[in-house]
Amino acid sequence: MTSATSMAAALPAEYRERLMRIAREVSFDAGSRLFEEGRRADKFWIVRTGTVALDLHVPGRQAAVIESLGHGELVGWSWLYSPYVWQLGAEAMSPVRAYEFDAVTVRAMCEEDPEFGRAIAVWVGRVLAHRLHAARTRLLDLYAPYGSGGRS
Numbered sequence: 160m161t162s163a164t165s166m167a168a169a170l171p172a173e174y175r176e177r178l179m180r181i182a183r184e185v186s187f188d189a190g191s192r193l194f195e196e197g198r199r200a201d202k203f204w205i206v207r208t209g210t211v212a213l214d215l216h217v218p219g220r221q222a223a224v225i226e227s228l229g230h231g232e233l234v235g236w237s238w239l240y241s242p243y244v245w246q247l248g249a250e251a252m253s254p255v256r257a258y259e260f261d262a263v264t265v266r267a268m269c270e271e272d273p274e275f276g277r278a279i280a281v282w283v284g285r286v287l288a289h290r291l292h293a294a295r296t297r298l299l300d301l302y303a304p305y306g307s308g309g310r311s
Contacts, residue, residue, distance in 0.1 A: 164289050165231050166205055169282035174275055177268070182258035187211075187251040193234060196248045201262045203235035209255030214248045215294060222248065226293045236287045238262035239280065247290075 166175060185204070187193060193204065196216050204211075211234050214222040225247060228234055234257065237245045243262065269276030 164233070164282070164285045166233065166282065167231065169285060170278055174278050177275065178260065178265070178279075179258070181264055181268075182260055185257055185259045187255040187257070189251055189253050189255075191251045191255075193249040193251065194245045196245050198245050200235060200237035200243045200245045202259055203233065203238050203262060203265075204257040204259050206230055206232050206234060207256040207258060209257075210252040211255055211257075212250050212252045213290070214250065215298070216248065223297060225297050226290065227252065233283070233286050236283050236290065239266070239283045247294075 166178075170178070182205075184207075187209075193211065194200065194202075196214075206228055208230065211228045211232075213225045213228065213234075215225050217223050234249055235245070237243060237247075239262070265279065269279050
C-alpha cells in the first residue's frame, strides 16, 4: 500500500488524534477470521503488528487471497458505505495486534464534523481504489489465460 493511503499520510494530525481516542486495542490469533464476505460491517482496524490477508470467495474454488496487509494499514472499508456489508473476507495470517474502531461511532463523528467526514471519506476512498486494483490484478493472475500482463 502506498503511503498516500496510510492513515498517517491521509489524515491531518488533529483528525488522527480524534480517531485514535476511540480506538480499542485487540489481538487475533493466526487463522482467526476478522470478518466474512457478505456479513455486516460494523468495525474496522489499523494493523499494529502481524499480517492480515484479504480474500474473495470464488464459487467452486478456494477463496482467492487478494492482498496482505501489515503495519499501519486499514483493514476494512465496507463499514463506511451503505449497505455496510463486507465485500471481502479477512484472516489473520500471523498473530495480529490492531487498533479496532466502532463504525457507527466513526460515522456519527463524520456527520457531526463534515470536514472530518470528508477527510475520512477521501482516505477510505483511496484505500478502496487501491484494493479494487489489487483485486483485479490478483484475479487476472489467478484466472486469466495470460495473467494480468504486468500492467500497472
